[in-house]
Amino acid sequence: MMRIGTTTLDELGRLIFPSEIRNMLNWQIGNKVNIHYVDLNTTILQLAAEPIDDACNICGNEKMKISIKGVGICKRCMDQIRALGSLRLFSE
Ligand SMILES: [Zn+2]
DSSP states (O other), X not given: OOXXXXXXXXXXXXXXXOHHHHHHHTOOTTOOEEEXXXXXXXXXXXXXXXXXTTSOTTTOOSOEEEEETXXXXXXXXXXXXXXXXXXXXXXX
């Protein structure tokens, strides 16, 4: 692990990262950053993965093909939902 800078927690609980450090880490304004606790002396900041807009909202499959009322669902999940509907029909 290598220290690349120091910043101060302000009165509102914010940390300011100088542009040199943001550029070095390829952090952009609006990026989400995960905070990982290791121990009392060590905390790790990690750029969060970008959400994939086309991913299925049920299983996360990146090949979402169907959108129902604005909710993206992949074909596999849609088939499973259809199968559940068929099961209900048979049980009634
Ligand atoms: Zn799915």
